[in-house]
Amino acid sequence: MTYKIISSDRIADSVVRMVISAPEAARNAHAGQFVVVMADEKGERIPLTMADFDKDKGTLTIIFQEVGFSTKALGRMRPGDAIYSVLGPLGKPTHTEGSGNCICVGGGVGIAEMWPVARALKDAGRHVTCIAGARTKGLLILEEELKETCDELLIATDDGSYGSKGFVTDILSEKIKAGSYSYIYAIGPVPMMKKVADISRPHKIKTVVSLNPLMVDATGMCGVCRCKVEGKTVFGCVDGPEFDAHQVDFDELAGRLSFFTDKENQYG
Numbered sequence: 001m002t003y004k005i006i007s008s009d010r011i012a013d014s015v016v017r018m019v020i021s022a023p024e025a026a027r028n029a030h031a032g033q034f035v036v037v038m039a040d041e042k043g044e045r046i047p048l049t050m051a052d053f054d055k056d057k058g059t060l061t062i063i064f065q066e067v068g069f070s071t072k073a074l075g076r077m078r079p080g081d082a083i084y085s086v087l088g089p090l091g092k093p094t095h096t097e098g099s100g101n102c103i104c105v106g107g108g109v110g111i112a113e114m115w116p117v118a119r120a121l122k123d124a125g126r127h128v129t130c131i132a133g134a135r136t137k138g139l140l141i142l143e144e145e146l147k148e149t150c151d152e153l154l155i156a157t158d159d160g161s162y163g164s165k166g167f168v169t170d171i172l173s174e175k176i177k178a179g180s181y182s183y184i185y186a187i188g189p190v191p192m193m194k195k196v197a198d199i200s201r202p203h204k205i206k207t208v209v210s211l212n213p214l215m216v217d218a219t220g221m222c223g224v225c226r227c228k229v230e231g232k233t234v235f236g237c238v239d240g241p242e243f244d245a246h247q248v249d250f251d252e253l254a255g256r257l258s259f260f261t262d263k264e265n266q267y268g
């Protein structure tokens with residue numbers, strides 16, 4: 001099986017949008033799921049959300065930030081090149097059932113992971129507000145796509161270069177005070193997801209986060225992706241990646257994510 005790169009475009013500083021031919025994964029794809037990509041035979045396994053998929057054409061879109069060795073290697077590949085392996089879909093699909101207004105919150109490249117979930121909630125007939133945030137305007141992605149997808153799009157940048165100055169969580173607090181919402185979905189850096197959970201908890205709004213633990217096999221065998229939810233150990237790859245935000249131990253997740261930072265900096 002070859003996984004040919006159909007297109008590869010830089011959509012922000014160090015963020016690449018790549019369309020890959022992967023008919024099997026595309027045919028079975030659902031919002032909230034991910035694939036594990038190996039750029040070449042000796043490459044690391046990189047878990048990446050299926051940001052978009054076309055079941056008829058058999059293509060998947062991945063959107064990734066070049067943060068280290070493997071994502072930079074993937075970013076250097078060109079249309080026509082073949083990716084060694086695309087394993088998936090993996091993880092449990094997003095739950096879209098229920099009623100009432102939803103808010104989707106995405107930070108940084110997490111916006112790419114929020115996009116399919118916002119689409120799925122819209123397709124399920126929900127009213128969807130998206131709050132997208134980036135450190136600065138040059139790092140903001142998918143603005144046009146989100147405008148087409150959701151009912152309302154609000155943008156925040158840390159430096160105020162675009163949208164409101166501040167964090168996505170500032171906008172979230174205001175929206176919750178002013179409106180009525182039954183579901184919040186958040187994906188992005190761990191401190192952002194923790195803050196979202198802290199804001200929505202007193203309002204008792206169902207809140208789901210998509211966790212991004214380190215992963216190796218992504219099939220439930222190695223235990224590298226273990227996280228604490230409701231005081232119990234769960235595996236991000238097979239039990240998630242989505243979990244009840246009010247039950248996640250974010251401090252433990254942050255600690256585990258920084259475990260190999262020194263080694264990664266050495267090789268990245």
Ligand SMILES: Cc1cc2nc3c(=O)[nH]c(=O)nc-3n(C[C@H](O)[C@H](O)[C@H](O)COP(=O)(O)OP(=O)(O)OC[C@H]3O[C@@H](n4cnc5c(N)ncnc54)[C@H](O)[C@@H]3O)c2cc1C
Binds near residue numbers: 046066241
């Ligand atoms: C289910 C899932 C879905 C994901 N979807 C996407 C996506 O759609 N787009 C995207 O850009 N990234 C996504 N990620 C994160 C992505 O897998 C990592 O950024 C990538 O594996 C880093 O590999 P690397 O070798 O380039 O960097 P490394 O050299 O391994 O790491 C470089 C830096 O990135 C940090 N890092 C490594 N892995 C992760 C991780 N899992 N989460 C957060 N930080 C990490 C390291 O701590 C280090 O600081 C996802 C992760 C998971 C678990």
Ligand code: FES
Binds near residue numbers: 219220221235
């Ligand atoms: S990545 Fe190995 S058990 Fe989840």
